[in-house]
Amino acid sequence: MCIVSLSMDKIVIVMPAYNEAENIKLMITELFNEVFPKVENVEMHLLVVDDYSPDGTGDIVKSFQDKYKNLHMLQKQKEGLGWAYIRGFQYAIDKLNADAVMEMDADFQHPPRFVKPMVEAYLNGADYCIGSRYIKGGSVPRQWALSRKAISYFGNLFIRLVLLKPSIHDLTTGFRLARVKGILDKIDLNNLMEPTRFAYKVDLLYQCIKNSKKTVEVPLEFAARTKEVSKFNPKEMTSTFKVAIILGIKDKIRFIKFGVVGFVGFAVNYLGLELLKRLGLSTYFATLFATEAAIVSNFILNNIWTFKDKIITSFKDLIVQFLKFNFSSLFAVIVQPLIVAGVAKLFGDTSLIRFGALIFALIFVIVPYNYVVYNLFIWRTWKIPKFFKRDR
Ligand SMILES: Nc1nc2c(ncn2[C@@H]2O[C@H](COP(=O)(O)OP(=O)(O)O)[C@@H](O)[C@H]2O)c(=O)[nH]1
Ligand SMILES: [Mg+2]
Known part of the structure; x- marks a missing residue:
């Protein structure tokens, strides 16, 4: 007689948070009280990556860990956004045995209600799910100035062309879910391009798409940042385009x-x-x-x-x-x-x-x-x- 394992897949949301004291509290409670209970047939975990934020983000996370068993925290020195995600992935894979990991920001720009459709796409067999602002049902914030909208749209179009990935509509989104087996575990995470910056996302996406047999775009309504201004600036933009061009030429x-x-x-x-x-x-x-x-x-x-x-x-x-x-x-x-x-x-x-x-x-x-x-x-x-x- 064969014994069928009924264990559910474990999905770990990797969430870097730097000085997100206000947001992280709301984020944790919303995820654990509203979102996770509605996501079926899967074990949902949240891993907050805090670089010892001076505003005490880490202490807030700790204060919730007794209440929520699936809440984890990784604390490390500050090395920039890319490393926060990369170290988070490594922790999720090696220490938490994740079957899939999700990238999600702590500042509510990725509204928690979009977690469920991403997980469902994964459960339906997708290896890589891309939260996409540029497909039907997805959007960028209405509040964004026209110039910001244009930069985001045309920047994406440019990267789509350079990487020869016309079938994917959003190559710079930060809301994504990747299967570990066969996708992430085939990628040398320690050697991604521009690991301190936002641009690491393009390299990671490119490699994930390459490894993935089934890539799916799921609509994402990208929200405006509720607190502080975005760190996205010309330096980040140049390095993002640079990564795209290098990958394209490679x-x-x-x-x-x-x-x-x-x-x-x-x-x-x-x-x-x-x-x-x-x-x-x-x-x-x-x-x-x-x-x-x-x-x-x-x-x-x-x-x-x-x-x-x-x-x-x-x-x-x-x-x-x-x-x-x-x-x-x-x-x-x-x-x-x-x-x-x-x-x-x-x-x-x-x-x-x-x-x-x-x-x-x-x-x-x-x-x-x-x-x-x-x-x-x-x-x-x-x-x-x-x-x-x-x-x-
Ligand atoms: N741990 C850690 N988190 C970071 C760092 N930089 C940004 N974050 C977090 O990463 C997410 C995205 O950063 P954000 O500044 O909103 O980037 P943007 O939305 O692309 O402008 C947020 O949750 C930030 O708190 C960092 O150096 N370390
Ligand atoms: Mg943000």
């Missing part, structure tokens, strides 16, 4: 290598054809062998260079993936002539138009197709998203 390096390998493949193909012709083979067989030589060269170079972080080494995998690689190359063989012939038929069958059509087919069809196939099916650097969609 990913493109693979694409550039892939392009170089493709170019080498083309050279092998062309030179091989001429060489084999000279050795006396018929044009048909010379082209056939030269093309296969290019495919072999592409496979080897991509394996040891473009995708060296995912290098295939076992003999069996090499055979299987190489066969797949060959099979995927058939696409170009079939589609390229169709495009060239089609374009020639439409615009005239001249040498220039055939050349243009070939370049068009390569750039817009063959290259993207190959890149996607290699990343998804051969070296599997990308996960196939189950669906990128809003939860509600």
